[in-house]
Amino acid sequence: MNNHPYNKITSLIDEMEKVILGKRDVLQLTVTAFLAGGHVLFEDIPGVGKTLMVKTLAKAIHGKFSRIQFTPDLLPSDILGISVYNTVSQTFEFHPGPIFTTVLLADEINRTTPRTQAALLEAMSENHVTIDNHTYTLDKHFFVLATQNPVEYEGTYPLPEAQLDRFLFRLQIGYPEFDDELELLMNQQQNKLALVRQVLKFEEIAELKQLTEEVYVDPQVARYALQLVQATRNHDGIILGISPRTAVSFLKAARAFALTEGRSYVIPDDLQRILPAAFGHRLLLKGGYTASDEKIQQILEQIIRRVPVPVRKPI
Known part of the structure; x- marks a missing residue:
């Protein structure tokens, strides 16, 4: 173990x-x-x-x-x-x-x-x-x-x-x-x-990075990740939203975070927990560079609340 x-x-x-x-x-x-x-x-x-x-x-x-x-x-x-x-x-x-x-x-x-x-x-x-x-x-x-x-x-x-x-x-x-x-x-x-x-050891790091690539992402979770990304592009207070390249790295980071949580699959909570760290520095608000981190944090929390979380249907 x-x-x-x-x-x-x-x-x-x-x-x-x-x-x-x-x-x-x-x-x-x-x-x-x-x-x-x-x-x-x-x-x-x-x-x-x-x-x-x-x-x-x-x-x-x-x-x-x-x-x-x-x-x-x-x-x-x-x-x-x-x-x-x-x-x-x-x-x-x-x-x-x-x-x-x-x-x-x-x-x-x-x-x-x-x-x-x-x-x-x-x-x-x-x-x-x-x-x-x-x-x-x-x-x-x-x-x-x-x-x-x-x-x-x-x-x-x-x-x-x-x-x-x-x-x-x-x-x-x-x-x-x-x-x-x-x-x-x-x-x-x-x-x-x-x-x-x-x-x-270095070989163990390589193994962990390989395992990160293999962490499973359900299509509904991937869809949820993309909805969070698109919500930054459609928000009234944001001029520059999240790019497609960042969307890819966002999901890769979610895989790695899931592994640090001891799971071989990503859940919506993983995306929510890494979102402020992954999105905060990439957004350009209508206030430009004068926009405070507090304002960015408020907008990101707003996005998380607005985008519906996928729920697994009972079998």
């Missing part, structure tokens, strides 16, 4: 929860994105544990971890790598950049120029980089967790809709609950990352 896929996923989330207290729902969605082959954008205040969470995930899956601090003077070559001429061999040698890793933390991605942002996001979507007409494949389980600070907008370059669409989920960790923060204060000298153990 210990080898059951659900137990492996639970073990991974448990290890991450040793470090990030009281945020199991965020950890579950992060693991969901990882299994679905997507990437995550954290729009959060500084100091809530994003870096530590990413390091914990990398250690628990025994993957390589890299961090890039995005600044206005960062160049695409600082991320991707560069070809350097070797005078001895009289050939160009490629020096890989920090993007050649398993888990990448792209810190404050909205502080760098659109050109540099695009270099990372292109690699995210294609899982390879092309430099000097040579293509270099990234890690098979390459996973990006990018952060941007919603409080400070001065000196930032907001990600356009096409680039936001590269992220499967947008999440927030937020402040910890009182008891969790008290425990953090009482044990601040303890290196919790040292307690994290490897719980998944």
Whole structure:
């Protein structure tokens, strides 16, 4: 029973929860994105544990971890790598950049120029980089967790809709609950990352990703997913709704979420639970960029209420 896929996923989330207290729902969605082959954008205040969470995930899956601090003077070559001429061999040698890793933390991605942002996001979507007409494949389980600070907008370059669409989920960790923060204060000298153990091998990750593809989606559930998508396109308060490409990734994410719940099939509740994280950053409201997250949340809740949930007919 210990080898059951659900137990492996639970073990991974448990290890991450040793470090990030009281945020199991965020950890579950992060693991969901990882299994679905997507990437995550954290729009959060500084100091809530994003870096530590990413390091914990990398250690628990025994993957390589890299961090890039995005600044206005960062160049695409600082991320991707560069070809350097070797005078001895009289050939160009490629020096890989920090993007050649398993888990990448792209810190404050909205502080760098659109050109540099695009270099990372292109690699995210294609899982390879092309430099000097040579293509270099990234890690098979390459996973990006990018952060941007919603409080400070001065000196930032907001990600356009096409680039936001590269992220499967947008999440927030937020402040910890009182008891969790008290425990953090009482044990601040303890290196919790040292307690994290490897719980998944690379071949087990590949197996879990394959199982994600095999999670069953009933035609009625697929129809419900599409109705939720179309509801964003027909809503009076939304200018830009969910695209067909996002509809595909939405269902793939639902499969992965079902697996984290210990099921081999998707239910409507899975779609409802991942919908805010999957849709929130992709919608353009009539208020434009001034529309608050609270307003977006209200509209998404409204859509969930309006679209009828499919009910299995009694046999």
